[in-house]
Amino acid sequence: MIRLLSQNLINQIAAGEVVERPSSTVKELVENSLDAGATQIDVVIREGGRSFMSIRDNGFGISKEELPIAIQRHATSKLSDDNLFNIKTMGFRGEALPSIGAISRLSISSRKENCNESWKINVEGGDVSEVIPVQHGYGTTIEVSDLFFATPARLKFLKTSNTETSYIVESLQRLAMAYQNVGFSLKDERRTIFDYKPFGDDLDSSRLSRLSDMMGKDFSENSLKIDAQNDEYKLTGYIGLATLNRASPSHQFLFVNGRPVKDKVFTGAVRVAYQDFLARGRYPMVSLFLEVPPLMVDMNVHPAKTEVRFRDSGKVRGIIIGGIKSALNDAGYKTSTTVSNQALGSIQSNIFPFSKKPFSKQNFNSSYTQKSQNFNSAQLHLKENPHTSYQQMFDSNSITEKISKNEIEQEVNYPLGVAKAQIHETYIVAQSENGLVIVDQHAAHERIVYEKMKSKISESFLQRQALLVPEVIDLKESQIESLEKRFDELSDFGLIIEKFGVNAVLVRETPAILGVLDIKKMILDLVDEIESLGEAVSLKEKIEEVCATISCHGSIRSGRKLNLDEMNELLRQMESTPHSGQCNHGRPTYVEMKKNDIEKLFGRR
Ligand code: ADP
Ligand code: MG
Numbered sequence: 061m062i063r064l065l066s067q068n069l070i071n072q073i074a075a076g077e078v079v080e081r082p083s084s085t086v087k088e089l090v091e092n093s094l095d096a097g098a099t100q101i102d103v104v105i106r107e108g109g110r111s112f113m114s115i116r117d118n119g120f121g122i123s124k125e126e127l128p129i130a131i132q133r134h135a136t137s138k139l140s141d142d143n144l145f146n147i148k149t150m151g152f153r154g155e156a157l158p159s160i161g162a163i164s165r166l167s168i169s170s171r172k173e174n175c176n177e178s179w180k181i182n183v184e185g186g187d188v189s190e191v192i193p194v195q196h197g198y199g200t201t202i203e204v205s206d207l208f209f210a211t212p213a214r215l216k217f218l219k220t221s222n223t224e225t226s227y228i229v230e231s232l233q234r235l236a237m238a239y240q241n242v243g244f245s246l247k248d249e250r251r252t253i254f255d256y257k258p259f260g261d262d263l264d265s266s267r268l269s270r271l272s273d274m275m276g277k278d279f280s281e282n283s284l285k286i287d288a289q290n291d292e293y294k295l296t297g298y299i300g301l302a303t304l305n306r307a308s309p310s311h312q313f314l315f316v317n318g319r320p321v322k323d324k325v326f327t328g329a330v331r332v333a334y335q336d337f338l339a340r341g342r343y344p345m346v347s348l349f350l351e352v353p354p355l356m357v358d359m360n361v362h363p364a365k366t367e368v369r370f371r372d373s374g375k376v377r378g379i380i381i382g383g384i385k386s387a388l389n390d391a392g393y394k395t396s397t398t399v400s401n402q403a404l405g406s407i408q409s410n411i412f413p414f415s416k417k418p419f420s421k422q423n424f425n426s427s428y429t430q431k432s433q434n435f436n437s438a439q440l441h442l443k444e445n446p447h448t449s450y451q452q453m454f455d456s457n458s459i460t461e462k463i464s465k466n467e468i469e470q471e472v473n474y475p476l477g478v479a480k481a482q483i484h485e486t487y488i489v490a491q492s493e494n495g496l497v498i499v500d501q502h503a504a505h506e507r508i509v510y511e512k513m514k515s516k517i518s519e520s521f522l523q524r525q526a527l528l529v530p531e532v533i534d535l536k537e538s539q540i541e542s543l544e545k546r547f548d549e550l551s552d553f554g555l556i557i558e559k560f561g562v563n564a565v566l567v568r569e570t571p572a573i574l575g576v577l578d579i580k581k582m583i584l585d586l587v588d589e590i591e592s593l594g595e596a597v598s599l600k601e602k603i604e605e606v607c608a609t610i611s612c613h614g615s616i617r618s619g620r621k622l623n624l625d626e627m628n629e630l631l632r633q634m635e636s637t638p639h640s641g642q643c644n645h646g647r648p649t650y651v652e653m654k655k656n657d658i659e660k661l662f663g664r665r
Contacts, residue, residue, distance in 0.1 A: 068186040071133060071155075071162035072211055077363035078159045081218060082109025082207055083227035084364055085160055089202050090235055090244075091150035092157075093117035095138065098199065099258055100243040103232065107249075108224030110207055110215075118199040121172035127181040127191050130168070133158040146354050150319060153363070162186045163214070164207045170200040185210035229253060233274050234320035237313060237347055240270035263296075271298055271347055275311060278304060279345055284391055288383030292353045293375060295383045300345035301391060302337035303642045311345035316357060318349075321368050329377045333384035335601055336514075339645040348380065389638055476635055476650065479627035486618035488627045496658060497631075499650040501622065503643035504634050505615035510608055511637050523572040524554040531567045531579045532560055539587045540565060546590055553599050557583075571603055 065073070079085045086103060093101045096119025106112040122130055129135050136154030144152070160166050161183030171178035178196035182189040208214040218224060225248060236244045236256050243258040256273050259266030264285070272280030283298040300311075314326040326348075334344045358369040370376045476499070477492030488499040535543070540559060547557055554571030567579050586599060616622070622630070634640040634649065643649050659665045 067133065068162055071158045071186060074133070074155050074363070075159035075163045075211070076214070078153075078155055079163065079207075080364070081227065082113065082224050083231045085109065085164075085204060085207060086113060086115065086228050087231045087235070087364075088151070088156035088160070089113075089115040089204075090232065092202075093119050093200065094235065094239060094242065095149045095151055096120050096200065098242060102245045102247075103228075104247045105225065105228060108218075108221035109204075109228055110218060110221065110224060112203070112205050113207075114201060114203040116199065116201040118197075121175070121198060121200055122168065122170040122179075123172045123175065124177070124179040124191055127168060127170070127179055128188065131157045131161050131166075131181065131183055131188060144360055145358070147359050148317075148354070150365075153360070153365075155363070160204060160207075161188070163210045165205040165209070167203045168200065169194045169196045169203075171196045171198050173198065225253070231320075234313060237270060237274060238315045238318050238320060238349070240266045268298060275300075275345055275347070283345075284387040286348060286383045286387050288379050288386070290375065290379045290382075292351075293356075293379050294351040295348060295379045296351075297346070297348035299348070299384055299387060301641070302334055302344060302388070302639075302646050303648050305338055305342040305344055305646050307342065309343040312343065313347040315347075315349045316359075316368050317351055317354065319359065319365065319368075322366050323368060325370065325373045325376055326380060329380035330384065332377075333381045333388070336604065337388070337639060337642055337646055340601075342646050346384070348383075350376065350379070352376070391639075391641070474631065474635065476631045479624055479631060482622050482627060484618075485621055488622070488630065490627075490631060492652060494656075495652050495654040497650055497652045499631065499634070500618075500643075500648075501616055501620075501627075501630060502618045503647065504630060504640060504649040506608075507640050507643050507649055508630075508633050508637045509615045511639065514604070524556065524569040525572040526569045527567065527579075532564050533567065533580050533583050534564045535583075535587065537562060539591070542590050543583075543587055546586075550586075550599065553603060555599060571599075573603060 078088065082105070086105070086109060090101055090103065093115060096117060098117035098119035100118050102116045104112075104114045126137075132154075134154045135158075136152060138149040138152050138154075139147075157166070157168070162185065165185075166183040167180060169178060169180040178194050179191050180194035180196075181191050208218075229246065232244060232246055233254075236242070240259045240263075241261055243256060245255040246253040254273070256270065259269050268280050268283070271283075279298070279300055282301045282304045284301065286295055286297045286299055288295040297315075309327060309330075312327065312330055314321055314323055316323075330344065330346055338344065352370070356371045358371075359365060361367045361369050475492065477490035477495075477497045479488050479490045481489045482501075483489060486501060488497075488501055490497040490499065540563070543557065543565065544559060550557060554569065554573070556567070556569035558566045558568065560566040565583070567583065570577065570579065582599070616630075641649060656665065
């Protein structure tokens with residue numbers, strides 16, 4: 061027998077999608093506060109939001125008459141023109157409040173703007189109470205207790221309170237990034253987890269301040285501003301330097317028309333834009349805000365509204381890749397300050413213990429060896445014999461004050477300074493205008509050779525090798541179709557493919573630089589990538605990997621003695637080579653210590 065479901069059951073089913081877990085409930089309620097124009101939103105949770113959450117805002121409030129309507133299904137004040145493609149608010153589906161009310165104990169207390177009475181309504185497992193008077197200031201407080209008590213099966217899917225709390229932190233942070241002019245606080249039963257002050261309306265400075273609240277001070281100091289435009293598409297935001305990378309993409313954020321979204325096109329484009337600078341498995345930190353004409357994006361793809369569908373995903377990909385690449389190109393030889401900070405941190409922690417004890421070679425050595433792991437990122441191998449390295453520095457008179465006028469002028473002109481000495485036949489020490497620069501000669505030269513090779517590739521296209529017997533690879537028709545669109549682009553990389561009947565392609569030539577390869581596997585990888593990322597990343601990656609290996613072998617090894625001219629030549633080449641601040645694996649090629657920092661080390665500041 062077919063029968064209509066009851067409203068309550070319908071709401072419970074909808075709740076399954078809209079409020080999957082406490083964090084999605086918090087997200088829906090905070091989105092409502094933002095839509096109500098709130099400038100301060102305070103969230104309190106207990107047991108990871110499972111037993112209790114309250115969201116208080118200072119938005120425009122809900123009137124007595126509207127309270128019972130707000131909790132009805134498909135009731136919204138936000139779709140005034142009945143157009144799903146012109147959405148300017150966070151909400152529009154009108155299902156959050158009824159869904160939450162169906163599975164929990166929900167109360168809404170509110171006072172509308174210009175009103176001197178406040179009203180409250182309760183919903184328990186779908187049963188709605190009368191509207192009753194309550195004490196409340198301007199704005200709205202929504203309390204949710206015993207989430208999922210009416211659908212206990214869902215409770216089983218929840219994780220520990222700590223994990224649920226971390227999900228809430230994450231989804232609130234995403235919203236806070238997009239609304240830097242709104243204050244956000246989050247407390248649980250033990251502590252204030254964060255309290256982000258509202259920043260002013262000057263988007264540039266306030267956005268970066270808010271981002272640094274969340275991504276850390278390192279990010280704000282080591283990020284590049286993005287500002288790209290293509291017709292009505294606009295991309296702004298900040299991206300981290302490649303040397304500031306992470307082991308997972310958890311620090312990549314995209315906002316489309318102010319809404320935090322997760323999107324494949326975006327992740328793919330970020331990967332492509334950075335692929336030259338990062339080893340596989342390392343991810344840059346980015347926070348990008350894309351504005352597209354509302355008609356060009358479908359926000360209504362998923363009940364939680366975290367996914368979108370672009371009408372012209374090629375254009376989105378283009379502006380993201382283009383915007384990031386040009387910012388990285390402009391950054392040139394820049395590398396992140398975290399690198400020198402880490403190094404400084406290790407030096408400092410090593411030095412203080414000595415000052416208390418009389419100096420002895422033994423404790424000097426042992427404490428260096430012990431801490432030397434921390435040095436890794438900056439590759440400052442001072443541990444072998446601290447005496448000689450200090451000695452060398454003094455010998456080459458770099459720290460004495462015998463600097464000629466001429467040299468001072470040079471320092472002003474050269475960002476990486478003037479070479480003063482080579483230590484351990486591996487590192488070049490240079491004096492820059494207001495600091496000390498240490499260069500890893502091998503890593504730096506490797507990058508220079510690699511960049512040269514790459515520009516040769518793009519000038520003359522790659523050499524190809526013809527296969528003795530062309531290889532036939534069976535594919536689905538749809539796969540052939542998406543591959544076919546890329547035949548031209550692939551041939552630029554030296555890969556020549558033709559259609560072969562309806563269900564196969566024929567590979568005739570492959571890039572010579574790759575040598576003998578598993579052609580079938582490569583084609584399948586390519587098809588996967590083209591279908592999911594819209595890009596043939598792996599072919600470029602493979603080619604670049606080979607370039608990287610070749611450049612690694614072709615470059616100045618560590619352990620080779622260089623004279624001052626050679627050292628200066630390398631520094632100048634670094635300055636004029638794009639991306640020379642990092643080696644091919646995203647590690648820095650040089651660190652700079654500012655004079656200030658050096659002075660701090662010696663307690664002069
Ligand atoms: P939607 O946000 O999709 O409209 P909801 O179920 O989340 O649907 O909310 C229903 C309606 O309740 C909203 O359209 C809005 O008019 C009102 N509302 C909800 N929360 C608030 C709030 N914090 N302040 C003011 N109005 C609110
Ligand atoms: Mg809503």
